[in-house]
Amino acid sequence: MVRGKTPIGKIENYDYRLTTFSKRRTGLFKKAYEISILCDVDVALIVFSHSGNLWHFSGHKRIEDVLTKFLSCPDTQVAKSVSLSKKESLVDLLQNVKHQDDSAEGALRKQQNPNENSSVAVEDIDFQLARCQSRLNYLKGFRRKLQHLHRDL
Amino acid sequence: MVRGKTPIGKIENYDYRLTTFSKRRTGLFKKAYEISILCDVDVALIVFSHSGNLWHFSGHKRIEDVLTKFLSCPDTQVAKSVSLSKKESLVDLLQNVKHQDDSAEGALRKQQNPNENSSVAVEDIDFQLARCQSRLNYLKGFRRKLQHLHRDL
DNA sequence: CCGCCTATGTATAAATG
């Protein structure tokens, strides 16, 4: 994101990808550490590189305790964590994106480099998509477990 | 870290702490998302606030799969950080439905009509799933539109 | 891989609406 922002998407060049991974991993773990201290919250962070290397972090508690807490999380909490915050609600997103859309469209006619506005919006959507997909995957797993439980009882 | 850098340490003022948590959480999840895409790596991130709220994210794979990989990792780092018995119990949590859904099971036994309760729980999840899937579809559609706009201009 | 450097994009503390 420096000297020409990095577009979101897999970095194809292997060496660049490794370098970026190393740098961003450092930054990510630092942020995880900071929020755990500053805000006094439990964090568990696990990263696997393609080569199979593993990095992990947890603040305050041992990572297994955080994972246990996560895995034992009652469904009400699951539901909570999944419910959309106002900020993420469709309506807000729609308005937000439409606004960006409009301004992008308007700007396009005045500017030589219209693509930037539009691509920023696409990246935002990609971020929302990834989070949504993550929740969906989690919910699907949870649903499977519930059904297994139901069968067993 | 702006207008007078934040010293590392728990932010004592409750309101500031919440505000900082909200902002940094957004940033942290964004970073986790970015590194998972840019560097094509598996990431699992779990955060619990003191009030018990849960946020989690994983890229590419389901978070359970990343956790399973973590717990089955022969890596010495994991072996060191997680004692064997603890590790086994976590694997049980992941693989055994009954252990994983203690809360649901407990609730069922307290009720006179367990089946109904269970089906309600599944319906709850279905509801969440439907919302999430709907949002996902919407986002995907929106992304397509944006890209068309992008192409057309 | 590990640092260091610099220019620049990003994150965010604090204030304000």
Added chain:
DNA sequence: TCATTTATACATAGGCG
């Protein structure tokens, strides 16, 4: 609470050793 603004601190791409 929630969004915006603004000023600054921080993160990091690209380059070099």
